[in-house]
Amino acid sequence: MRMGSSWRWQLSRAMRLALRWCRLCHLQRGGRGGGSKPWISGRLLELWSYSKLLLQSLYYNSLTNSDTLLDCAFEPIYWIVDNVTRWFGVVFVCLVTMLTSSVVIIIYLFVLPTILSSYAVHWIVWHLCCGHWLLIMVVFHYYRATTTSPGHPPKDKIHIPSVSICKKCITPKPPRTHHCSICNICVLKMDHHCPWLNNCVGHFNHRYFFSFCLYMTLGCIYCSISSRDLFLEAYNAIESYYQTPPPDYTFRETTAHKSVIFLWVLTSSVAVALGGLTLWHAILISRGETSVERHINRKEARRLKENGKVFRNPYHSGKMNNWKLLFGVEKRSHWFTRVLLPSSHLPSGDGIMWDCTFTRRGPMAI
Numbered sequence: 356m357r358m359g360s361s362w363r364w365q366l367s368r369a370m371r372l373a374l375r376w377c378r379l380c381h382l383q384r385g386g387r388g389g390g391s392k393p394w395i396s397g398r399l400l401e402l403w404s405y406s407k408l409l410l411q412s413l414y415y416n417s418l419t420n421s422d423t424l425l426d427c428a429f430e431p432i433y434w435i436v437d438n439v440t441r442w443f444g445v446v447f448v449c450l451v452t453m454l455t456s457s458v459v460i461i462i463y464l465f466v467l468p469t470i471l472s473s474y475a476v477h478w479i480v481w482h483l484c485c486g487h488w489l490l491i492m493v494v495f496h497y498y499r500a501t502t503t504s505p506g507h508p509p510k511d512k513i514h515i516p517s518v519s520i521c522k523k524c525i526t527p528k529p530p531r532t533h534h535c536s537i538c539n540i541c542v543l544k545m546d547h548h549c550p551w552l553n554n555c556v557g558h559f560n561h562r563y564f565f566s567f568c569l570y571m572t573l574g575c576i577y578c579s580i581s582s583r584d585l586f587l588e589a590y591n592a593i594e595s596y597y598q599t600p601p602p603d604y605t606f607r608e609t610t611a612h613k614s615v616i617f618l619w620v621l622t623s624s625v626a627v628a629l630g631g632l633t634l635w636h637a638i639l640i641s642r643g644e645t646s647v648e649r650h651i652n653r654k655e656a657r658r659l660k661e662n663g664k665v666f667r668n669p670y671h672s673g674k675m676n677n678w679k680l681l682f683g684v685e686k687r688s689h690w691f692t693r694v695l696l697p698s699s700h701l702p703s704g705d706g707i708m709w710d711c712t713f714t715r716r717g718p719m720a721i
């Protein structure tokens with residue numbers, strides 16, 4: 356039933372019940388006034404049950420349960436959180452772009468000249484190649500992760516393999532699909548909504564997201580290691596600012612000191628924080644799970660364990676195969692061309708049909 360006709364039908368039903376309720380009240384007052392006590396209590400009970408039915412008819416259907424009621428009660432809070440997250444997404448993307456640009460500018464202005472003037476030729480070549488490779492990988496994967504759609508179930512096709520119906524989109528949900536309340540749409544193989552990308556991470560941009568995390572972590576580690584000596588120098592120099600008489604540093608030198616300290620503190624903190632997140636996602640990929648599935652599978656495993664059964668993830672194809680599926684590695688050379696170099700190839704599969712491994716490896720213990 357369509358949404359528009361549904362509420363009109365609900366309203367007419369409520370009105371019919373209200374009329375009946377009024378008729379019952381009228382009957383009670385004028386019909387057989389002066390009746391016995393049991394008759395009055397019977398009528399009151401009937402009135403009470405009709406009032407309850409009237410109230411329930413306004414919101415009750417076969418899908419209603421305590422979760423739905425809680426959802427309704429918290430709907431305004433969800434609405435605020437979703438909108439704030441959506442708005443913060445734009446701010447976060449600007450922040451990532453600005454901070455990354457500032458790090459690159461500091462490297463070009465203060466770190467690279469030191470490397471070029473004081474390092475041996477083979478170290479200069481290493482720094483130029485490694486630094487620029489990491490920069491290209493970070494920029495490429497961040498751009499692709501933010502601009503690539505994660506993939507949504509088709510709205511025009513009805514006959515698609517689905518496990519349930521989305522209550523919000525009123526469309527069939529294929530396996531591994533979940534509704535994102537921030538994007539307000541169902542996402543294929545949804546991992547999570549990432550405010551740093553202002554985008555959902557799903558079937559078509561999962562690889563870009565993970566590669567961005569990986570190369571950003573490597574880039575931050577590279578920056579903090581290569582600027583470590585300069586950071587210690589700058590730190591000692593800044594400590595000497597407060598000596599009397601103060602040291603005679605030029606404006607360029609003081610700017611360089613402060614910039615290098617900012618660079619080292621920022622890259623080291625991001626390396627630790629993002630490194631942890633990348634490691635967590637690497638564990639999930641090895642298990643063939645998304646972040647959403649991690650919670651669902653853990654609950655399911657606990658439930659089956661209580662019944663003496665073992666849970667097996669149907670989308671786990673073995674550790675190495677999971678990585679090959681994520682990166683789209685079909686032959687050995689792809690590790691170089693598709694993982695270590697920027698590549699725009701599509702992931703295997705359409706995100707709607709999923710090849711469950713338990714059909715190949717024997718039945719699940721369900």
Ligand SMILES: [Zn+2]
Pocket residue numbers: 521522523524525533534535539540541
């Ligand atoms: Zn949905």
Ligand SMILES: [Zn+2]
Pocket residue numbers: 535536537538539547548549554555556
């Ligand atoms: Zn989303």
